[in-house]
Amino acid sequence: MSINSILKSTVAALAIVTGGSLFAQGTPIDAAAFDALVAQGPVASAATIASSTWASKIKQAGTLRLGGTQTSNLFSLLNEKDGKARGFDAGLAQLLTRYILGDGAKYQFTQVTSSTREQVLINDQVDMVFATYSITPARAEKIAFAGPYYTSQAGVLVKANNRAIQSYNDLAGKKVATQAGSTGPAILAQYAPKAVVQEFQTHQEALDALRQGRVDAYVTDYTLLLNALSLGTGDAKLAGAPFGAQDPYGVGLPKGSDGVAFINDFLKKVEADGTWAKLWMISIGQRTGSTAVPTPPAIP
Amino acid sequence: MSRLLEDILFAAPSPRAQAVTRVASVIAAIVLLLLAAGIVLRFHSAGQFDARFWKFFAWPTTWAFLGKGLLGTLASAAMAAVIALTLGLVLLLGRLARTRLVRWPSIAVIEFLRGTPTLLLIYVCFLVLPQAGIKLSTYWMLTLPVGLSTAAVVAEVYRAGVLAVPRGQTNAARSLGMTEAQVFFFIVFPQALRYIVPALVAQLVIVVKDTTFGYVVTYGELMQNAKVLIANYHSLVPVYLVVAALYCLVNYAISRASKRLGRPMH
Amino acid sequence: MGDVSRLLADHGPAFGQALFLTWKLTLLSFVPGFLLGMIVTVLRLLPLPPLRFVLTVYVEIFRNIPSVALLIFIVFALPDLEVVIDYEPSVVLTLALVCSAFTADYLRAGINTIAGGQVEAALSLGMRPMQIISAVVLPQALRAVVQPMTSLLIALMLSTSLASQVPLPGRELTALVSKIATDSAAGMAAFAVAAAMYVVTGLLIAWAGATLEKKARILR
Numbered sequence: 052m053s054i055n056s057i058l059k060s061t062v063a064a065l066a067i068v069t070g071g072s073l074f075a076q077g078t079p080i081d082a083a084a085f086d087a088l089v090a091q092g093p094v095a096s097a098a099t100i101a102s103s104t105w106a107s108k109i110k111q112a113g114t115l116r117l118g119g120t121q122t123s124n125l126f127s128l129l130n131e132k133d134g135k136a137r138g139f140d141a142g143l144a145q146l147l148t149r150y151i152l153g154d155g156a157k158y159q160f161t162q163v164t165s166s167t168r169e170q171v172l173i174n175d176q177v178d179m180v181f182a183t184y185s186i187t188p189a190r191a192e193k194i195a196f197a198g199p200y201y202t203s204q205a206g207v208l209v210k211a212n213n214r215a216i217q218s219y220n221d222l223a224g225k226k227v228a229t230q231a232g233s234t235g236p237a238i239l240a241q242y243a244p245k246a247v248v249q250e251f252q253t254h255q256e257a258l259d260a261l262r263q264g265r266v267d268a269y270v271t272d273y274t275l276l277l278n279a280l281s282l283g284t285g286d287a288k289l290a291g292a293p294f295g296a297q298d299p300y301g302v303g304l305p306k307g308s309d310g311v312a313f314i315n316d317f318l319k320k321v322e323a324d325g326t327w328a329k330l331w332m333i334s335i336g337q338r339t340g341s342t343a344v345p346t347p348p349a350i351p
Numbered sequence: 352m353s354r355l356l357e358d359i360l361f362a363a364p365s366p367r368a369q370a371v372t373r374v375a376s377v378i379a380a381i382v383l384l385l386l387a388a389g390i391v392l393r394f395h396s397a398g399q400f401d402a403r404f405w406k407f408f409a410w411p412t413t414w415a416f417l418g419k420g421l422l423g424t425l426a427s428a429a430m431a432a433v434i435a436l437t438l439g440l441v442l443l444l445g446r447l448a449r450t451r452l453v454r455w456p457s458i459a460v461i462e463f464l465r466g467t468p469t470l471l472l473i474y475v476c477f478l479v480l481p482q483a484g485i486k487l488s489t490y491w492m493l494t495l496p497v498g499l500s501t502a503a504v505v506a507e508v509y510r511a512g513v514l515a516v517p518r519g520q521t522n523a524a525r526s527l528g529m530t531e532a533q534v535f536f537f538i539v540f541p542q543a544l545r546y547i548v549p550a551l552v553a554q555l556v557i558v559v560k561d562t563t564f565g566y567v568v569t570y571g572e573l574m575q576n577a578k579v580l581i582a583n584y585h586s587l588v589p590v591y592l593v594v595a596a597l598y599c600l601v602n603y604a605i606s607r608a609s610k611r612l613g614r615p616m617h
Numbered sequence: 618m619g620d621v622s623r624l625l626a627d628h629g630p631a632f633g634q635a636l637f638l639t640w641k642l643t644l645l646s647f648v649p650g651f652l653l654g655m656i657v658t659v660l661r662l663l664p665l666p667p668l669r670f671v672l673t674v675y676v677e678i679f680r681n682i683p684s685v686a687l688l689i690f691i692v693f694a695l696p697d698l699e700v701v702i703d704y705e706p707s708v709v710l711t712l713a714l715v716c717s718a719f720t721a722d723y724l725r726a727g728i729n730t731i732a733g734g735q736v737e738a739a740l741s742l743g744m745r746p747m748q749i750i751s752a753v754v755l756p757q758a759l760r761a762v763v764q765p766m767t768s769l770l771i772a773l774m775l776s777t778s779l780a781s782q783v784p785l786p787g788r789e790l791t792a793l794v795s796k797i798a799t800d801s802a803a804g805m806a807a808f809a810v811a812a813a814m815y816v817v818t819g820l821l822i823a824w825a826g827a828t829l830e831k832k833a834r835i836l837r
Contacts, residue, residue, distance in 0.1 A: 356662070356728055356729070356731060356733065356736060356754065357661075357662040357663075357664065359733045359736045359737060359740075360662065360736055360740075360746045360749060360750070360754075361663075361664045361746060372664055372665070375663075375665055376664075376665045376666060376667060376668075379665045379667045379668045380667040383667055383668070383671050393698055393699070393700075394698065396699075397697060397698045397699050399697065399698065462816060462820070463812065463816060465819070466771075466775075466812075466815055466816035466819040466820070467775070467811075467812045467815050467816065468775040468776070468777075468778035468791060468815065469775075469778075470778040470779060470781065470791055471778055471790070471791045471794060471808070471811060471812065471815070474791065474794060474795045474798065474808075475794075475798075475804075475808050478795060478798035478799060478804055479798050479804035479805050479808055482798075482802055482804050482805070483805065556681065559683075560682075560683035560684070561683075563683040563685045563686055564685060574685070574686065574689070587693060587694045587697045588694045588697050588698060591686075591689065591690045591693070591694040592690075592694070594686065595682055595686050595687070595690055598681065598682055598683055598686055599677070599678055599681040599682050602680075602681035602682075603677055603681050606680075606681070
């Protein structure tokens with residue numbers, strides 16, 4: 052089953068269960084299971100690392116400079132009490148760190164937003180970016196992508212009591228939030244050109260704008276919206292089914308880096324040995340009430 | 352020390368004036384208390400007094416986390432201040448130079464750095480310089496523009512101080528046979544500094560304020576850590592209030608420290 | 618130079634609009650900020666301890682808070698207190714509040730330059746305190762602070778760059794440069810144009826301020 056159909060059935064199930072408004076209680080991540088999963092991830096042999104200049108440089112430096120988010124509930128949320136970030140993106144990043152350096156904690160973290168993601172790679176401020184980063188041709192001109200490691204489509208999030216917006220067709224003339232520098236503005240230009248678009252720097256700010264009534268709807272990656280619903284901080288629902296082209300998430304790397312091949316091999320490995328599926332279950336599945344694990348996307 | 356103007360204005364009030372003042376004071380106090388009560392009520396009706404929005408402030412880990420952010424702020428601010436003070440001195444010397452060849456470029460640099468917003472300079476370091484191949488580290492992408500911007504203002508502050516030193520000092524020093532450099536560094540500049548310490552400290556406060564733009568270049572400081580707390584606990588108002596209070600306290604402390612130093616210009 | 622002319626060909630109107638927005642934000646925040654600062658200064662003169670205390674706290678808060686922190690609070694946190702202010706008014710409000718605090722400070726210093734003897738003389742003529750403030754104190758204080766207020770206006774104009782941090786419908790100069798630098802390779806040229814616009818605006822304000830100061834200066 053594709054990721055999309057899984058998510059669609061999850062959403063449908065939740066809708067039925069909670070009677071129209073999707074107000075799920077925020078389930079915190081199972082920290083112990085997460086940490087255990089990362090701790091038993093694969094470690095690359097010296098030969099594998101030597102075959103990639105990108106990985107060798109990291110091995111020599113002793114730490115991996117990671118660009119990511121700390122404020123995304125399902126994908127990477129920093130727990131300030133123990134200083135650890137956990138989530139789907141965080142898990143894959145830490146598994147990759149362990150793969151190269153033997154220890155999933157040896158990374159140096161930089162918080163990026165959707166408008167700083169490319170620049171930090173161009174500026175060599177980080178080695179890679181793991182931040183629900185959609186692969187687009189425009190971005191591929193400036194940086195390189197490994198993966199994809201996940202796919203999603205666009206979705207529309209509205210307040211539960213909003214009867215006016217049933218799908219992306221009803222967005223004309225409405226105030227719609229999206230993330231600056233993400234695929235949101237392009238998708239809105241294509242599917243809802245008459246919407247009044249407001250761009251925000253982070254997912255959290257856009258969600259707050261919806262909650263506070265500054266905007267009528269929020270259009271972004273469908274999985275991020277499920278993210279929002281899993282928080283349970285206000286009545287919100289998805290308007291209509293996911294739409295638009297399949298949105299592949301990739302790992303951002305500097306242009307022309309040979310880390311692309313290295314990471315692709317790593318991804319194939321963790322997908323084959325079931326780690327990817329387990330991580331999905333711990334960070335997304337268990338917290339959005341879905342039990343069926345999707346198949347990971349094919350890596351070219 | 353001459354009396355404050357308002358003391359003179361309202362000195363020796365008649366009995367009637369005293370009564371009016373007392374009543375007015377009470378009314379003012381009541382109005383202000385009502386205002387405060389109104390704000391508290393609004394907090395309450397918006398559910399902002401809910402325990403879940405405040406309870407994490409009782410944990411030392413929260414304060415340690417905020418403290419780390421504050422350290423990031425201060426680390427950048429301290430270096431930017433050093434850059435500003437030293438580069439400002441260089442620019443001042445250029446500005447005061449005899450030859451036009453040195454003076455005009457100095458004036459141009461000062462006017463350019465003073466006349467552009469710090470945020471614009473920060474964006475240049477982050478977005479534009481890398482296009483030209485200059486890739487600074489995250490720390491310097493914040494510290495350098497803030498330092499440069501403030502250096503220009505500091506140069507002008509130095510200049511105001513230098514101009515305030517009585518000419519007699521310079522003349523006397525020259526008549527003693529001191530070289531221009533000796534006159535400047537031993538006689539004029541130290542005296543100038545004592546006039547302008549409050550203004551310099553005001554610049555230090557501005558430097559701390561400018562570091563809040565760190566998130567633009569992904570530098571981790573206090574505002575960033577605030578956003579993490581908000582993402583974890585969804586407590587927008589309390590966290591932003593506490594962070595704003597922290598900034599105000601730090602800057603207020605810096606300003607207070609300055610009041611103990613320096614003498615006024617007139 | 619070729620870069621700049623190409624840039625102006627592509628984005629000329631956008632720069633014009635951005636400059637206009639910058640000036641508009643500056644003016645919209647300076648006027649209320651200045652008036653509010655004057656009111657705060659006068660109220661602080663009154664012998665009402667509760668009022669003086671609260672206003673002193675007000676001035677200290679808005680002098681010391683970073684403008685970005687204040688803007689973020691107004692835009693993102695206030696709505697949780699059921700006060701939703703649109704983006705442009707939020708920027709104006711932030712800048713006006715900060716401007717008022719600095720105005721109050723500078724005006725206070727201006728008042729300190731007035732000799733106490735004038736007030737005593739006015740009192741002996743039978744003038745009431747409020748009359749003295751409006752006819753003797755304020756006019757002289759205002760004339761004494763033209764120079765710091767000019768600097769404040771220039772600083773305010775430069776601070777309008779923080780409008781780039783909220784999703785405004787229009788783009789002012791800094792937001793425009795950031796967008797051009799992200800989308801194309803013309804960042805340097807865009808920066809040069811924007812910097813030139815800021816510097817020239819600042820010099821114009823400084824020149825106007827200097828002219829005003831010469832006319833208004835009180836020679837003692």
